[in-house]
Amino acid sequence: MDKSFEILDHPADLKIRAFGKTKEGLFLNMMRGMAESQQGEIENKKEIKKEIKVKSSDLASLLVDFLSEIIYLSQTNKEIYFNAGFRKFSENYLEGELFGQKVKRFNEDIKAVTYHELEIKKADDHWEATVIFDI
């Protein structure tokens, strides 16, 4: 498993498959796939930190809610996040910090995260998830 994520083809929207050795790694790589797709034009390279706490009903919802929170933070603060550090991480709760940069603008408008064809699973030695984003 060399790739951290891949962008797949989809009729109307954005479909990303991400991989990770752990669930935390999987969440991080999905976030990076999303960040790359946003195509932000960096305003300055100063590192931005943002606190994040998400509570959901299960792991799949946790992934959707985590990414939705990132879209909200990204759009309202005009920031893009490339890294995350999790202090707590369970099946339905996560808490930690996002690290990113201010952007001038995004060239792709990721508007929402969907449950459509959502998949999150443990393969032999890694975790894998597929998410479709509304753009």
Added chain:
Amino acid sequence: MMTKKDLNKISDFVWEIPKSFRADMRVPARIYADQNLLEKVFDDRSLEQLINVATLPGIINYALAMPDMHEGYGFPIGGVAGFEAKEGIISPGGVGYDINCGVRVLRSDLSFGEIQPHIVNLMNQIQRDVPSGVGQGGGVKLSEESMKKVLEEGVRCIIEKGYGQKEDIEYCEERGMMAGAQASAVSEKAKSRGRDQLGTLGAGNHFLEVQKVDEIFDDKIAAVFGLKKDLVTIMIHCGSRGLGHQVATDYVSVMHKVASKYKISLSDAELACAPFESQEGKQYFSAMASSANFAWANRQMIMHLVRGAWQRILGQSGGQLKLIYDVAHNVAKLEKYDGQNLVIHRKGATRAFPPASHDIPEKYRLSGQPVLIPGTMGTASYILAGTQKAKETFFSVCHGAGRVMSRHAAIRAAESSQLRQKLESEGIVVRCLSNKGLAEEAPMAYKDIHNVVEVVEQAGLAKKVARLKPLGVIKG
């Protein structure tokens, strides 16, 4: 795997999936299509999605799909369903993320010949005045109090602030202010995402076109709508921006958490729903109505900016731009059918009320509601009129052409600079900051709008009145 053999032919334009097709269906599903469009519905998962809709609690008659049907989230795009208000559900997946994505059309007093020498300047001015593009904010940053008013009063509050004329209110579906809206049902996150987006077009498939009436199909109704051949019109297509998307995100999450409480089992997680009369159902309805009001206010503000640009370029000789109508195509509404209160979900479908309806402007009571169908970039759009026969679809028709090709495939297939050249060689002034954005919306990525509209008319759901051809396009 479903095939054409699984469908029963009801007429040349109506096909049915019987209730017996899948054990969990509560009603049959019906698709409006001719042979050509029917072939295309097997290319994606939209039929499966329509069947899933037919399983939802409280659905009555049929799960319906319009001829522009294609795969969406939860409901297919082009999906329509009515649910009993007392026993049935409401679902954000039956409305969509862009709540009250919709269209308005304005008519001018000028003909194509009169506008032709000014078209480039006009498109440049509109592009300067109407903010467009990814995540683009507008000129107005709403205070908390103003946001509350916009969410609860929609177009009315924007006009009070001077962005339009009082008579504009009359020519919006729901008079631009949907009952039941409560700003308190909209999260702070959603309000922050919409704070500086009022009066902005956004990106994706949203656009603003200056058009001319290319053909009139019904002289009498066209005269009622104020249309004649060669007249210049303006079409605005956009929705509730980030605010509506956040409301949908918030309530899909809420409804996931309460599904077991209401013993609702879902065939698709994107159909997350709650009983209409439950606390969560009522709250979503209030938040959705608020987002719908935000979208109407957004289109009103854009129209105001367009009127300013028009006057700046054309001066007194430009005359006035009058609103023909404004329709929503992603919304759930409480409507009465044969004495029964129903929650009608239209997801990528346009309300098309018939003549004599009390819910349309008095001016249109003999003709039926103007039904505005935006086409694909560089092809054509249509104006139709509502008919009585559309009662069978809860007075609903298609909302556009319907996508058939992925955005990436469209970018690969349509060399964007060539596409720009092709449109310009046809005399269409294109103003789009992003070549990629232009290619994504290439006409080849959609079904044939003429075919889709023809099916609507042949099925008797609406009557063709006029076809509009683009003179200039602004895309975010």
